[in-house]
Amino acid sequence: MTQQKPDIFTVVLTGGIASGKSTVSGLFEALGVPVVDTDRISRELVEAGKPALEAIVDAFGRECLDGEGGLDRRRMRSVIFADPEARKRLESILHPLIGGEVLRRITALDATYCIVVIPLYTESSAYGWIDRVLVVDADAHTQIARVMARDGASRELARAILASQASRSERLALADDVIRNEGSMDQLAAQVRELHRQYSALAQPAG
Numbered sequence: 001m002t003q004q005k006p007d008i009f010t011v012v013l014t015g016g017i018a019s020g021k022s023t024v025s026g027l028f029e030a031l032g033v034p035v036v037d038t039d040r041i042s043r044e045l046v047e048a049g050k051p052a053l054e055a056i057v058d059a060f061g062r063e064c065l066d067g068e069g070g071l072d073r074r075r076m077r078s079v080i081f082a083d084p085e086a087r088k089r090l091e092s093i094l095h096p097l098i099g100g101e102v103l104r105r106i107t108a109l110d111a112t113y114c115i116v117v118i119p120l121y122t123e124s125s126a127y128g129w130i131d132r133v134l135v136v137d138a139d140a141h142t143q144i145a146r147v148m149a150r151d152g153a154s155r156e157l158a159r160a161i162l163a164s165q166a167s168r169s170e171r172l173a174l175a176d177d178v179i180r181n182e183g184s185m186d187q188l189a190a191q192v193r194e195l196h197r198q199y200s201a202l203a204q205p206a207g
Contacts, residue, residue: 004103004129005129006103006106006107006129007107008106008109008111008112008113008114008203009112009113009114009131009132009199009202009203010106010113010114010116010129010130010131010132011113011114011115011116011130011131011132011133011134011199012115012116012117012118012121012127012130012132012133012134013025013028013035013115013116013117013118013134013136014117014118014119014120014121014122014133014134014135014136014171015119015135015136015137015138015171015181016138016143016162016165016166016168016171017119017143017147017161017162017165018138018142018143018144018146018147018150019136019137019138019143019181020136020138020179020181020188021117021119021136022117023181023185023188024136024179024181024188024192025037025115025117027188027189027192028115028192028196031192031193031196033111033113033114033115033196033199034109034111034114034115035114035115035116035117036102036105036106036114036115036116036117037116037117038098038102038116038117038118038119039117039119041098041101041102041105042094042098043073045094045097045098045101046070046071046073046094047070048068048069048070049069052093052094052097053070053071055093056071056076056090056093056094059089059090059093060076060079060086060089060090063075064076064079074151076090077161078157081157081160081161081164082160084164087164095124095126099126099127102116102127112199112200112203112204113199113200113202113203115134116130120165120166121133121174122165122166122170122171122174123165123166131202132176132177132199132202133174133175133176133177134175134176134177134178134179134195135171135172135174135175135177135178135179136178136179136181137168137171137172137178137179137180137181138180138181138182139168139182140162140168142182143158143162144158144159144162147161147162177195177198179191179192179195
């Protein structure tokens with residue numbers, strides 16, 4: 001993917017599974033900040049009839065489809081977390097398409113700054129143009145409990161998903177800013193408001 005730097009000040013929002021990325025991005029959106037979410041883009045790319053889905057079927061067979069002809073995301077998640085090579089094949093199909101669409105959407109924005117949600121930012125080398133990194137952080141016990149409650153996943157699968165991602169320390173090592181998400185919604189919203197103030201200031205042109 002091209003490393004062209006967009007004109008807009010860009011903050012990547014990342015974190016481990018079930019750390020609260022969607023909640024945090026929603027709080028930024030409520031403040032009027034545009035959000036480009038790579039998970040949303042990924043879902044759009046694998047809708048029935050899309051070229052990316054056809055490439056995935058070629059790679060994994062028609063058993064990766066659900067009853068409506070779209071990608072069976074739960075089945076694919078089980079496949080790629082059980083087989084690292086399968087995960088690499090899927091990423092090789094999706095990541096270039098996602099990266100190109102992210103840049104297209106950012107370039108079209110008219111805003112002071114934007115948030116780009118990239119769950120696997122720590123594992124990627126494709127986003128060298130990001131201005132700042134915000135990590136949403138939660139401890140592993142909290143993440144596992146949330147995955148089990150949210151997705152109906154077993155404890156074993158939840159642990160496997162965590163183990164397949166970058167470690168908490170690896171993510172925090174890349175962070176310019178950290179949001180702790182183990183308290184109340186009010187505490188979370190207060191952290192977002194303070195970061196919004198800081199990012200709005202940082203995004204202003206020098207001089």
